[in-house]
Amino acid sequence: MILKEQLYNYVKKNKLKLVNFGSIHSGMDIVIHSLCKALKNIDVEINFYSVEKKYNDIFTSNKVGNKIKYNALVSEFEVAKIYQRVDAILMFIPKHFKDSITTKYMEIVASRKPIVAIGCEGDVSQFIQTNKLGIFIS
Numbered sequence: 001m002i003l004k005e006q007l008y009n010y011v012k013k014n015k016l017k018l019v020n021f022g023s024i025h026s027g028m029d030i031v032i033h034s035l036c037k038a039l040k041n042i043d044v045e046i047n048f049y050s051v052e053k054k055y056n057d058i059f060t061s062n063k064v065g066n067k068i069k070y071n072a073l074v075s076e077f078e079v080a081k082i083y084q085r086v087d088a089i090l091m092f093i094p095k096h097f098k099d100s101i102t103t104k105y106m107e108i109v110a111s112r113k114p115i116v117a118i119g120c121e122g123d124v125s126q127f128i129q130t131n132k133l134g135i136f137i138s
Contacts, residue, residue, distance in 0.1 A: 014043070014087075015043040015044065015045060016042060016043065016044040016045070016087050016088070017044075017045050017047075017085065017086045017087045017088075018044065018045070018046045018047070018086060018087065018088055018089070018090040018116060019046070019047045019048075019049070019082055019083070019086045019089060019090065020046065020047070020048050020049070020050075020089070020090040020091070020092070021049045021050070021079060022049075022050060022104070023050060023052070023054070024048070024050070024054045024055055024092050025092065025094040025096075025097070026054075026094075027094055027095065028055070028092055028094055028119065029055075029058065031092065031118050031119055032055045032058045032059070033058060033062065034118075034137075035118060036058065036059060036062035036064050037062070038137075039062075039064040039067055040062075040063070040064060044067050045067060045069065046067060046068050046069070046090060047069045047071055047082075047086075048068065048069070048070050048071065049071045049072070049073055049074055049079075049082075050070065050071075050073070051072075051073060053070045056068070056070070079107075080111070083108075083111040083113055084111075086113065087113070087114075088113055088114045088115065088116045088134060089108050089111070089113050089114070089115050089116070089134075090116050090118070091105075091108075091115055091116070091117045091118070091119075092117075092118055092119050093117055093118065093119030093120055093122070093124050093125065094119055094120065095119075095120045097124070098119065098120040098121065098122025098123065098124055098125070099122040099123040099124065100123070100124065101123060101124055101127050105124070105127070105128075105133075108133075109131075109133060114133065114134035114135070115128050115133050115134030115135075116134055116135055116137070117134065117135070117136045117137070118136075118137045118138075119138065120138065121136070121138050125138070
């Protein structure tokens with residue numbers, strides 16, 4: 001797994017490729033605005049696989065829309081292939097899920113890709129940090 005320092009050093013030299021599968025829950029506006037500020041300073045591509053383009057207006061108004069791509073949902077088989085092509089898995093942790101460690105995290109752990117988790121502190125952030133599965137940003 002990539003440690004926090006390794007991730008920071010990586011983004012200084014390379015384009016960071018992140019992916020997110022599923023919904024970005026409501027109530028994450030402040031987190032998305034903070035993410036946009038960070039995206040302005042790094043070479044990054046984020047692919048969202050979802051049925052909706054939630055928060056697209058925030059990405060566009062913050063002038064980072066060119067770093068975001070929305071894609072249709074794919075099969076579980078395709079998810080595994082996509083995991084192999086990215087550097088890390090982007091996860092959003094809203095307040096109402098901050099203590100819910102779902103099977104989705106186990107699938108990501110099995111992919112051996114680091115997690116970049118953004119949102120509210122709780123059992124999920126502690127799980128990611130304690131097990132050195134990636135980084136958590138609040």
